Amino acid sequence: MSTNQPEQPAGVSSLWRLRGYLRPHALALVVMALASVGGVALSIAIPLVTKAIIDGPITDGDLGALLPLGLLALGLGVLEAFLVWLRRWVQSGAVLGLETQIRHDLYAHLQRLPMAFHARWQSGQLLSRVTTDLSAIRRFAGFGLLFLCINILQVTVVTGVLLHMYWPLGLVVASAAIPIVVLSMRFEKRYVVVSRRVQDEQGDLATLAEEGAVGIRVIKSFGRAEHVSRQYEAAARTLHGTSMDKVRLSAKFWTFLEVIPNGAVAVVLLLGALGVGRGELTPGELVAFITLLLSLVWPVASLGVILAMSQEAMTAAARVLEIFDTEPTIVGGDRVVAEPRGHVRFEHVDFAFPDEPERLVLRDVNLDIRPGETVALVGATGTGKTMLTSLVPRLYDVTGGRVTVDGVDVRELDLAHLRRLVATAFEEPTLFSMSARENLTLGRDPLVDPAGNDEVEQALEVAQAGFVHDLPWGLDTRIGEQGHSLSGGQRQRLALARAVLAEPKVLVLDDTLSALDVHTEALVEEALRRVLAETTGLVVAHRASTVLLADRVALLQDGTITHVGDHRELLETVPAYRELLAADAEDPADQHGAGARA
Known part of the structure; x- marks a missing residue:
């Protein structure tokens, strides 16, 4: 079978x-x-x-x-x-x-x-x-x-x-x-x-x-x-x-x-x-x-x-x-955060897939992201960056240690409540065979907290996704299955707008800007700075330009975080970090300059 x-x-x-x-x-x-x-x-x-x-x-x-x-x-x-x-x-x-x-x-x-x-x-x-x-x-x-x-x-x-x-x-x-x-x-x-x-x-x-x-x-x-x-x-x-x-x-x-x-x-x-x-x-x-x-x-x-x-x-x-007969292994608790601030902590986190329990993808990960702070997660391909971000909304559960939001273990929180606090924009965005508006408002419960037109427009502006107004029926245009009628960059921008519109306390961006051109990326990053100033951000980054959105940078190597600091500090003291970002700049001096401007 x-x-x-x-x-x-x-x-x-x-x-x-x-x-x-x-x-x-x-x-x-x-x-x-x-x-x-x-x-x-x-x-x-x-x-x-x-x-x-x-x-x-x-x-x-x-x-x-x-x-x-x-x-x-x-x-x-x-x-x-x-x-x-x-x-x-x-x-x-x-x-x-x-x-x-x-x-x-x-x-x-x-x-x-x-x-x-x-x-x-x-x-x-x-x-x-x-x-x-x-x-x-x-x-x-x-x-x-x-x-x-x-x-x-x-x-x-x-x-x-x-x-x-x-x-x-x-x-x-x-x-x-x-x-x-x-x-x-x-x-x-x-x-x-x-x-x-x-x-x-x-x-x-x-x-x-x-x-x-x-x-x-x-x-x-x-x-x-x-x-x-x-x-x-x-x-x-x-x-x-x-x-x-x-x-x-x-x-x-x-x-x-x-x-x-x-x-x-x-x-x-x-x-x-x-x-x-x-x-x-x-x-x-x-x-x-x-x-x-x-x-x-x-x-x-x-x-x-x-x-x-x-x-x-x-x-x-x-x-x-x-x-x-397959029992859900991720079951929500009964706690809620009365006044959420978005304080995220990874405490001695280990993770392994259920079918390979002996092979740790993440090991002894420790990271503290303060409320309103943005941390960029940098690492080579396959080091577990996406998996680490998936632990916050409990798409997967830790196999060791714990992840907390505002001091509460995410496993004790009500799942619906947790996933209202955390919104994720993925590198490979998923769009559904529904209108552009329905795709955008997917992260908001229309019965509890419906999204107004002004909020939709603000999210579109942040993500530079105004192209939806040029579609045949605007926001009411039905997007084909998987969004194949749109380009990769357009799909990413719609997914980003959806995450922003959810108004989360914790915003996870999993290399969300990878399909954007340099000009659009700059505009999106400028708007994102205003959004990230009011929320806790965890950003998976491969480009120096994306790293500059963050207050601090965490370097993930072989499944564990080895260094945490600001961009310029890591460039000067950590050769592995410098090598990872070298392809995005003409020479180290440019990155030093970028770090100074940050």
Whole structure:
């Protein structure tokens, strides 16, 4: 499995664990059950009325008694049709409500799971669980489960009636159940395996499709369209092959299910005709017997569809429960900072990824950022700068030491409260398929603290993102998925404006200006100085110009902070720092001058 998750066996227990979602629909379930039982009773009663008509008025030539019985049969047929309509009407609302609630809870649970979980799982696998798997559960809950119960009830009751009417033929019908049960057990064991493979391969294919859409610019720029097409085609062919295995298995089973009841009908017709000839059966009893037997053909023939549907639903439930069973490792506390100032401290912080606990990415990091102070974080690529900034809003949790905001361990703070205090603008900005205004105001709760037009304009000015007014519909222009309709610099500026508009007490800038040209960068930095003067700032920097935004600089080497000081001091005393920034200036003298101007 592509997610590297343990494959769980699908079973009835997987569906049973979702039973809590049925409780709000208890009344609907009762109505469905009563309508179904009534329908089965009427389907049995109508052939018995037919028997009475044939053996009574028709045989005796009593036309006066024919009309009441005929009207009775008609009334029973109309009532049966009404019960079918009632069952389906109630069933549709209940099943759609069930699917909607599971989908809501699943998506909400995904939002609670930490970044480490999302880093392990392919997005296509998650997508297939939220869409395809939930649809499989809905189909079984709305059709398969109901008809499985109805069909079992109908087969049991009708067989009992047939044994009571004429036991030799009843035994023929009952004996036909033996090969059906044996075949069903063998089918179920094989089908559950191939069904799981199909659903996992659908998730892999969805991942490739999504990556092809999101990464279309990279694919086109490198001329690798044929390469990714071959990858997609190979995955599609694998899915096709597994799906055909599934179809072949189902076709064999369904063929036997069609042959067995039809063979039973042929035997019953032969033996029934002999019974009528010998006087052991009346013509009405034979007609009723055959009518009741034919009513069993659909329940038996549909068994293959229902069993296939049940296996898909149980597999889908197991896959959905893999997500529900993943407990969030980052859980908020119950504390809030009454009067937040934005004082951030890293105290002997260690961090390692959960799947590599022995390899520390950060070790014994100590840093104190005073309220209103801006600290630039400088280090070579791969030294853990982004990871360090991710610890403040708890995108990841420390594995040693602690991070505090205003003296409170971030693990003790309410998560929503913490993430209102801290806003982050990432180097690789993420924009959503919504309007520019909605992307900008994403960091503000419209019900608690809606952003006014003046605040939006100020944030756009700080980020030099006034280009949004030149879009076809201004701020109401819908930005394409991932913001691919914008340049890299435009996306960064919108993301920066979004972080500024959140009005945080702590502003984290993860190399947010890397895609800007020199002129725009200078304008943004000038505006940012005014913003950072009123908030605590943690800035990941690779350029000397960005470093100059900071009051102090922290040098991160091999996962730990080795030096903290102002820009000029570090240039003069720390060769490693000087080398990191050397590429951004023509010579050290320029940087000394820049440091002096700072």
